[in-house]
Amino acid sequence: MSQRTAVITGASSGIGAASARALAADGWHVILGARRVDRLEALAAELGGTAVALDVTDQESVDAFAAQIGACDLLVNNAGGALGTTPVADADVDEWQRMYDVNVLGTLRVTKAMLPSLIASGDGQVVTIGSIAAREPYKGGAGYNAAKHAVAALSRVLRIEMLGQPVRVCQIDPGMVETEFSLVRFAGDADRAAKVYEGMTPLAAEDIAETVRWVASRPAHVNIDQILLMPTAQASAAVVHREL
Template identity: 80%
Template sequence: MAQRTAVVTGASSGIGAASARALAADGWHVIVGARRVDRIEALAEEIGGTAIALDVTDESSVEAFCAAVDTCDLLLNNAGGAFGATSIADADVDEWQAMYDVNVLGTLRMTKALLPKLIASGDGQVITIGSIAAREPYKGGGGYNAAKHAVAALTRVLRIELLGQPVRVCEIDPGMVETEFSLVRFGGDEDKAAKVYEGLTPMGPGDIADAVRWVASRPKHVNIDQILMLATAQTSAQVAHREL
């Protein structure tokens, strides 16, 4: 049986890198894409995969990346992120635009470009990393909430539209995961980022990667539509028990 190929976006760190390692350990050939080429090249060497530069917000970058992918059995749409936590009244439109472009349009660009190859595989899968922010609005999360709600809608519509085609579609929505996410959101402010996880044990990238590898390993007749994953200390987007 030929080795199956998985494409992972946003693979330079966090959930993307952990998922690439998990899939490779399960026997997949993993093609990793991200803007930080030095990181994905090191990762590809580690896991025996392939690194290709990718900026999901750039149409020409997506086209070049996908043209270099000969076959695709699994697409993990992981690239995304939050920028800022301002109120609607003080919203920075540029931040909203950036969140929409990477989370929503980035997912759209990659899915649209690789869909013919996923269908041609005879048993393709699209797994999209969403967020609890896709299910629950919260104060200061307007732009990210809007973007992740849109990603969820895109993913669920794709599932409906592909009914009868040999492609499965899954949405994994994590809560608190300690990655570079909060550091990016708060513009590199390490103190603010640390407070997000203060007094509790958040999930790690490997926890989400375990879910990715499990979904990817289900038999052809089983589709895992949606997964919500939270740390034990968290019950909703902004409700958590902290030992302070």
């Protein structure tokens, strides 16, 4: 059996990079997409994978990315992120626009571009990294909640539309994961980002990557539709036990 190919967006760090390592360890050839090409190339060299520049918010970049890829058996839509925690009354429309563009339209652009290859594979999978924010609104999260709820809707509709086609669709919704996520959300404020995880043990990128690996390893007749996973100390989006 020929080596299967996984395409991973947002692969330069965090969950994307960890997923690449987990899938490569399972024998997949990994094609890594992100804007930070220097990081991608280092990871690709480590894993024997392929690094390709990708900006999911730019249609020309997505088209160029897809044109360089032949076969694709698995797409991991990982690119995304949050910006700020302002309430609706003070919302920065530009921040909302950027979150929608990377999370929702970015997922759409790449999924649409890769679907022909996924169908042609005869057993394709789309695994999208969502968030607990896709299931439960929380104070200060309106923009990110709105974007991730839209991603969840996209995944659910795609699942319905792919019935009868050889493509499985899964959305993995993590709770608190310590990556660069909060650092980006708070515009590089390391102290503020660290406080998000103060007094508790969050999930690690590797925990999500192991879930991606497991989903991707299921036989063709099994579709893992949705997964919600949180650290033990977290019971919902805003309910967290902290040892302070």
